[in-house]
Every structure is written in C-alpha cells, then in structure tokens.
Amino acid sequence: MHVTRAKVTNFRALRDAEIQIDGSTTLIVGRNNSGKTSLVNVFEKFFSPSDDVKFVLEDFTTSRIADLEHARRQFTDAAQLEAAGDNEAGEALRSKALELVPAIRLAITIEYDEKDNLAPISSAILDLDETCHSVRIVATLAAGDPGKLLADFGEAARRAGSQFDSYKWLRRKFNEYFTATYRAVSPVDDSVTRELKPSAARSILAVRFIYAQNKFDDTPADKARTLSKTFEAYYRASSTDDKRGQNVDRIEDALALASKELDANYDELFEPFLDDLSTFGLELMSPLHPPRIVALIEGAAVLRGSTRIQYPSGDSQYPLPEGHNGLGYSKLIFTILQIRGFIESCSQASPQPALQILFIEEPEAHLHPQMQETFIKNIEEYIKSKTDRNVQVVITTHSSHMVARSGFAKIRYFDSTEHHISIKDLSTFQADVKKTKDGRETLRFLEQYMELHRCDMFFADKIILIEGTAERLLLPKMIARCAARLQRQYVSVIEVGDAYAIRFRSLLEFLNVKTLIITDLDSVDPSQKKRISCHPATPGACTSNSTLKKWLPAKEAVTDLLAAATKDKASKKVRVAYQVPEHPAGPFGRSFEDAFIIANAPVLADNLSSLALKGHFERTVGEDPGAAVIETHAYEIAESLRDHKTDFAFDAMLLDGWKVPRYIDEGLQWLTLP
Template sequence: MRLVCAKVTNFRALESVMIRIDDATTLIVGRNNSGKTSFVELFERFFGGERPRFTLDDLPTSQIDALKRAVRTYRQAERFRDSDPVQASALTDRAIKLLPKILFRLTIAYREDEDLSAISAIIIDLSEDCHEAEIEARFEARSALDFLRTAIKAKADDKQLAKYFQRHFHATFYAVGTGSATGTELPIERALARQIISTMFVFAQVKFDDVSADRTRKLSRTFEKFMETYHQDEQTTVAKFENALLGMARRLDSNYDEIFAPVLSWMDAFGKGIFGPGQRPRIVSELDPVSIVKNTTRITYASSDGSRQLPEAHNGLGYSKLAFTVLQVISFLESHRRASPKPAVSLLFVEEPEAHLHPQMQEVFVRGIRDLLEDQDAEGVQVIVTTHSSHIVASGHFEAVRYFDCTGPTLVVKDLAEFRHTTKPVPAEETMRFLAKYMVLHRCDMFFADSVILIEGATERLLMPAMIRICAEQLRRDYVSVVEVGDAYAHRFRELLTFLGVRTLIITDIDSVQPLESVDKNGRKRTTYLTCRTETGGAVTSNATIKDRLPNLSTIDALLATTAEQRTFDRVRLAYQVPEAPGMRCGRSFEEAFILANAEILAKNLDQLALKSTFERHLEDPITAEDILQNAFEIAASLNEKKTDFAFDILMLDGWNVPRYIIEGLQWLIATSPNG
C-alpha cells in the first residue's frame, strides 16, 4: 500500500492543487512562499500528534471574503424571516453554501495480494476493479447555523470573526468512496485515520546553538529518544546493556547498606518499634536503562590531538544538523519496523535539509536517505522532501520533482513525472533521456528562478553578470538562472521550459552559412555549408535553436527583418545578433557582435589585451577602429579556440558596450518581471 495522491482545497496558497506522491522519494521544489511548507504542515495538523487547529488566516483571501459574504447573506435572511419565509430560506441555504472548508483528500493504492486489514474500514467500493481507498480530512463548521447566528448577533468584525471561526470550526475525517461508490462517504475517527497514516516530521528550524556552552544538548536528547524506542525490542544489544546495569546495581546495593546503616540506627534512636517485624527498610538501586540514558547521556567529540573530549556544541552546525536528521530518520524506521499492526502508509517528511549543509553534503543527502531506506528494509516508507537546493534536486530522480509554480494568480503544481506525456510524441523519449542525463546542478537552478537565461558558451557565461550590471541593473533584484546549453541543445529544453512556465531568454548566435550545391561522381546533388559573413548573398542560419523556434525563416535576411513580437513566444524570447545601428554590418557570433559594438574601445586599449596578437594578425599598423570594423569577421574566427581568454580580456576593459541584441533581450526580461 502507498499514498499516491494528495488533493488540497482552500489552505493558504493551496487553493486547489493535486500532488502526486512518488513511491519512494518525492521532491517538493519551488521558490520562496510557493506553498511547500504549507503542504507539509497540512499533514502535521491533521495527522500529527496534537488536535488539529486552524485560524482564519489559514484560508485563502477569496475564502475569507466568502465567509464574510455568508454572514452578510444570513443577516439578509434574518430580515426576511417573518415577512418572506421562502426568501429567508433561500438566502440561508446560500449563506451555508458560502461557508468555506479546508479539504485534504488522500488517495491510497493497494494490491489484491496485500493484507488490507489496515484500511478495511475505509474501503467503500468493493468491486474487483477498484484498488484505491480515500480519506478526506476537513476543517468545517460544526453547525453552520450556530456559527452564522453567533456572527450576526455580535456584528462580528475581523477579529471577532477570527475568534468565532476557531470556536465553531473543527476537524472531521471521512472515508470517501471511489469508482462505483463515488459520492459515498462515511465519518471515521481521527484515531483511525492516524492508525492508517503514520507521519514523522524533520523540520528545517531545529534549535542548535553554535556556542561553546553545552546547554541545549539537542543531539544528546535525540539519542535518548532513540534509546527509548529501541529499548522496546528485546534484542541482544539491549540485554547486554541491562546485564551491565544489573551488575552495577548489585555493587550499589552493597555500598548503600554501608552508607545508610547510620541513618537506620538514628531512626531506632527515636523509638523502638518504628519498623514492625519484617519491615526494616533496605535502600536498593533501581537502574532503568531508558532513565539512565535519558538523564546521563552526553555526546562528545575528540579534540584534534585526541587528548580530551569536547561537548557536542563544539561540532559544526552542519554536522550536528545532519546527525540530528539521520537519527530522526533511523528512529522513525525503527518505529515503523516494530509497529504492529503496521500502518497502511508511513510518511517521512524532511523540510529543507540543506539548512547548514554545505553543497557537497546536500548533494549526497537524498541518495543517502534512499540508501538508508534500502539498508533498513523500510518497505512501504515514503519520503517527502521540501527543498530550495539545486544540489538536492540534481541528486534526486528527475521524475520525482513536484514544481510549485506561484508565478500566476493561483498556485499550480507541475508534476515532472507527467512531463513525459506533454512532450511531442516522436521525440518524447529522446527529450526525457537528454534531460535525465543533463539536468545537473546548474541546470536545476531553473526550478527556483524568477527567470532563466539560456546561453551558448563560456564567453556569455563569464560576461553575463557584467552585462546585467551594465544594461539591466534591475534584474539583479530577481533570481536569474544562467544556464549554458551549447549551440545545439537549447531547443532540448524547450518542452521543459514551456512546461514550467518560467520566463526565458534564449541568447544564441545567428550562425550564418552559405549553401553550395555540387554533384558527386555518381551524379547525386549535394549541399555543403560554408561559414560566411551575414551580408553574404543567400546566407542561411545553421543554428538549431533558431530553426526550431522560427522554422519558416531560414535566410539571414528574413531573420534580420523579424520584429520583436515574432521573436517572442509567450514567456520565451529569442535573441540573436542584429546590427548595432541602421546600415551597420551584423555579427554572426557573440565575439563578432562584441567587436562591432566596441571597435573604437578595442582600438584604444589594444595594448591591454592578452590577445593583442590575434588582432594584429589581421591588421596593419596603425590599427584603427575602422580597420577592426572591416575585419571583425576574420578576427572573431581566430578567437574560436580562445573564447575564454577573450572574455577575460573584456572584463579587464572599462566602458565597453553590450551588444544590442543582448540589451534588447535583457530589457524584455525587465519589462516582463514581476519585480520590474
């Protein structure tokens, strides 16, 4: 049995979302305030240890407005109560329907060969074709009329309404029919719901003091709790521990007889007969393993020279957090292993494990959890991780990602497991294979970005921060992910970026080539393409990304004649080289475009360039800006093997100009930015 789906209605930003749960590990990702923590919190509120509590602020704004409309509508109904009972009844029904509910529906899948005793009470559809059962947790009014009557009598303002909401609304649980039993529901006790669904939460904000004093003892207390759980099982290790304590207790008893003998004699001095026959007390020790561990356990670390033991607070926050998390996980797995009867679903939630962990530790975290589950034989345990870390996403399974997209008016959860079905039928498998292999660290940044810039190579990657600073300062307030995808693979990300809906600027080269027709010795026509200047007659583009985005525009002349609107596709903008000014030549690559935009600056500062000889190879002294403009194509071609060096040369220059096509693209990002 496993949890396969969770549907949320009317809880904070989660107005109406469905999250599919992976069989093993689900990664909940997204930007800040996208609802990740709210999703986890619903499990804690309904299925955690304490009684479910919600406040009026837990409702979306639209539902708070609906609650207020319900009160106003019922107030109108009361005015018609005597004069028009039919109208009053209709208004009352409308008011009751307006009252909001927080709904949390969980779908559990099962197989016919499994022991279904754990969920037998919630299986309503008994048909052979049905292999799912559902629980719906609700936070709703105990009595809608009681709430409405109280609200209108008190003429409730916002503060009073919040108070009455907490007083009159409560949690209820139902078994909900599926398949042929759809529409049927049976109330169940919360205790039963918690027996079916077991939860454990490891939260991001755990109090660790990074100070020399050892007051908090967070790790030590965690080990104490683990011992309390572990002690319930009569294993050999525990038995050895108890035998050691028994021997200690016997030695203490002998010492107690000697220590307390004077005390007993003093008691006799206050009168004979204080103790009746056979009642003379004896002081003995009673060492309980759990109590011993609970009150005396301390975690220490050896000093660097091994000469002394240091308290737990001397360990770094990262290692303390990691040790705490792993121990919490092991404790949960031990409880799961010993549980009898076992819950139908066991969920382990780990919130933002990257807190205090350096990138390398983050990268192995998810794999470590997965390996731990396998080592502990924790069949049936499902892990749900919320994270802001691209390192954790990169180390997880691509299809386990659930992307919380809050860029629109309402939150949308995008399931990367469903992404396969949204890609084009023919290249779907090829696209998925490519993304699964190449969605490495820096590419996973796009899940947390306000906007994405796809670039071709190292030159643009090195210079992009400087170019943003020069011509698009406002973008520095956004979270911009710059992803290097090469000159042939940007189109591979098209489906994913469309699926995610993130604003994307694709900066690529126009790559002009000249087609030449020839006939081989067998009489067959062949077409070869030679690199050429953009102004060459009949030149076309060889760029895969441009041909993918603008399939009907292949000639350079046609591409240079396009409008900004033609190069914009919903939330995606394509930017390639254009003339710096009317009548000027257009570069075919970034290097040539930069030279054309900065010919005068390069001529004045040629002696500062490490690649000065590359320019001199194509020019004669004295080198002028006009000479550089005329030979920009040849100079850029010579830089093909030295692009990184050229980028560093540019960074050392002062006052250089960003090529126009990049300025226009970055300005588009600013114009479409929610922070713009």
C-alpha cells in the same frame, strides 16, 4: 500498498492542488513560497500524533478568509429579509452565506494489491468491486455548525459596532467552531462514505516530520544538546523492542545497582536533616513516619538530564562536546536518527499502521554538495535495510545536486507563476516527451545534463540560456549595466553550447518560467555544400542555428531574421535574442564577439594598446586602427579570436565605458518585466 496521490483544497497557498506521490521517494521542488512547505504542513495538521498541532485561521487560503466576512454580512442580511417577511429571498441568501463558509480538505488515495494485508485498512474499504484496488480517506476541517458560526459572528459584530475587528474575532474563536473530521469515501461512488475516528485514520497512515530548522549551532562549550535529546527519543522508542529491549534491561539493572549504593549514601547525607524533623514531633503525627530519601533512576531520565554526546579528539585522548561538531555532520546524524526512530516506533505500534510516510524538509541544510548527492542516492536503500515494510519518503528541497541525482520520475514541481499553485509531475513530462519526434533523444540529453550540471532552473525566478564562455563571464556585468532589477531576483544562467538550446524547449515550456535565450545568428553560405560559416551580410546567407530555424522566430534566411518583429521572437514565457544592427542599416554580427566589437568599436580603438589580444586586432586590420575600421572588420577580427574567446572576455572586463550589444540589451529588458 502505498499512497498514490493527495489532493489539497483551501490550505494556505494550495487552493486546489493535486500531487502524485511516488511509491518510494518523491522529490518536491520549486521556487521559494511556491507551496512546498504547505503540503508538508497539511499532512502534519491532520495526521500528526501530537495533540499540540492545531489548525489556525491563517491556514485557510487568504481568499477564503475573506469569504467568511462576506458570509457573515449575507447571513445578517438574510435575517433582516426574513424579519421583513420576505422568507424566500432570505432563505436563498442564507444558503449562499452557508456555502461561503470554507473548509480545508486533504483527500488521500491509497492503492493496494491482492497480496497486501488489508486488515489495517478494512474500515476504509467501502466497495465490493473486485477490480477496484484503491481506497480514499478524506480529512476535512470545517465548521461543525456553520449556521451557529455565522449567527454568533454577526451578533458579535452587532454588539461591537464600528469597533468590531472580524479578523481578531475569527482568530480567537476559530477552534471553537472548526473541527477536523475523517471519512472513508468510495473511489467509485462519492456518495458512499463512512466516518472514521481520528485514531482510526492515524492508525491507517503514520507520519513523521523532519524539518529543516533544527536547533543546531556552533556553541563551543558543552551546551548544544540537540543530538543528545534525539538519542533520548530513540531510547524511548527502542525500550519496547524485544531484541533491543535486552540491552535496555541491562542498562536498567546497572542503574538499580547504582540506586542501592546511592540509598546508603543518601541515608548518611540526610540523617541530620531527618533528626531535625523529629524535633518538631513528626513521629507523633500518626500515621506519618519519617521520610527516607531513595534513588529511583530511570534510563530515559538519565539520558534526558545526565548524558552527553561526545566525539574523540584527533589523538582520541580528550573527548570533545557535541557543540564542537560541524553543523553538517550533526544534521546528518539527527536526520538518520529521526528516520530510524520513526521506523522503530511504527514497528512497535499496536496496531501497526498500514502506511508510513516520512516528510523530510530540506535535508541539504548544512550538507556540502557531495553529502547531498550521497543522501538522496542512499535514502531508499537505507530505509529498506531497516524494515521490510514500505516507508514512503517525501522530500522538499532546493538542492540542484539532489535534483540531478533523482531523475525526472520522482520530481514534483510546484509552479507559482500564475495566480494559484499548480503541481506538475515530471514523470508525466517524461512520458509525454517520449511520444514526440526525437523525444527519447531529447530526454536522454536532459537526463545527462541534469547529472553533469547544477540543475537549478527548478528553483529560479527567471532563466537565461547562453551559448559560450564569453557570454557567461560578461553576463553579470551586462545585467548590472542594463537590467539591474534582475540582480535582486534568482536568475538561473545555463550554458548550453552552440546547438542545444532547442533541446530545452519542452522542459522550459513545462516549467513555465520566464526565459531568455541568448544565441548567435550563426550565418552560413547556402551556396557551399558543407554550408561553411560566412559573413552575416553575405547575400542569401541563412542560419545554421536550430533554435532560430525550428523554434523562435522559426525563420532561416538572415534577411528574414533581421526583419522579424519583436512579437515573433517570443512565445508565451520564452524569448530569443540574436544579433541585430546597433543602428539602422548598420553592420551586425554573426556571434557575440563580433557583435560586441561592433557595439564598442570606439572604446576598443581608444584602448587597443592595453588589450592582451592586441596582436589579433593588428594582424587583421593593421596598427592603430580607427573605430570605423574595427567596426567594418568585426567579423574578421572575431574569426581570428575563435580560439581565444575566454581571453577576449577578460579583456572586455577590464575596459571602461563599454556598452551591452543591442540584442542582449533588448532581451534583458524584456526579462526584467513581470
């Protein structure tokens, strides 16, 4: 039995979003402010065991807050129409106003099989269909009486006149009018429902939230007590467990003995004070008797006020306080302790919850990359080792290392590139790619790439795919020179080699992130059997680049590629950039190196003596070549540098006044646009 999906309506950024939840671990990824935390928060608002968690006006999607103001005006206009005798028009407008009053909904689907114990969810099973093995619970925050809300809202506006602040009034009165309700809804017939008490709904689904912003610090003294307080909570959760309760009993027995000794010491300490009380005739005030100071020591109280976490020093002789421990280690201890405490509390609950979901927000905070990979790799095994019940884990993360370890099936991508949030299921992406030609090979490549490289495209504002080392080393400087706006955005730069950009096509189209592919013309001579590389101006030359041939601009002849219009180089949010002449009818390159040489021939000619690769230039075009000679023989120079591309990039970095090749300049300019 497990939660399979959740649909959220009108909650913050999630106007209408549905997410598939994995049976064990779900990894939620996406750019900042893409709605990941909103998903966690809506579960917390409806299912948190704490009464302190309440909804506020700002939990509504902003457009729906505006609807409340529109509803108030329409409701007032309806009353005026009815007062004027036009009841039909007034009633129609009143109905429209009531329909505008928003509600937040969280619809949860639970799947079960015949082996499961159905007693905990029996109140939510509403159908007799033997083939149906699912239930739905719908939690709703809505106005209990929308008509009264709008009437009072309108009256308050009338009394205040021009000074009325509708936003402040709604914030102040919000919890007077909006309440949360829970219903079981038949999965086969929406009209069949049953109301559930909040306690009944929370007994079906138990949740725990471990947030990223824990109050850890590097306080050098013994002041940081975050872990100590967490151990206190674990002590309370364990006190009712039969097995661990034996240990708790022994702690309580030891404290009882200490209490007796303290009682005797208290008698001696406070005797003078008690004698002073008799001076004021306390014993004459029947039925009062002189007080006695006694020690009542409870285990949880001792942990709360008098217990500290300490770590042994290097020689184990001098203990160090909690605040001396590293943030990453403390974070990991805190997270694991919270997980175990949740499992303990659920196992001791009566009745035990049917389902348990643990939400962990950004567990990578303070953890180095290896610890991040270890955490996501071991979380499922750890939970299974502590309980025989299924605990589903939902993790929000910005860690490319966790993404690389998880695989596609568990990833849910929050796409905020459009005007609303959409949640994309990469398990669906995985299944769809498998169905395409060469899909399995593409999927295998992508999965291996994720394992071997930082897969940060899931968190990027923009993506750039490049072919080689030279482009990677020089790209930051090229961006600074011609597209400085990109420096203020999170741009994921991915080095994909000579022939692999097209392998990313399905994933890039799925992610819907604006992407620039900087690739090479890769001209080859079609008259040769093996199609060896050739000068790009060779008559009849064509490209060997799969991206250019099969994707964008889907042309093979070099002449056709040079004649391609800008619109042919882009499709939706992806654009390709490849070598073009720096000026009309001028020479053009086959690779980044000869394109750079053509664009910067004058600079290279003036600074040739300072280049580490000076000899390669001179062996190709002679000593002291002019700019025109370097430009004309750029292809031959680049061929001689084939095995020295990194050195060439370092030489270029040290040059002053060089410019970005035109094809990259145009591509980066396109990428800066919204």
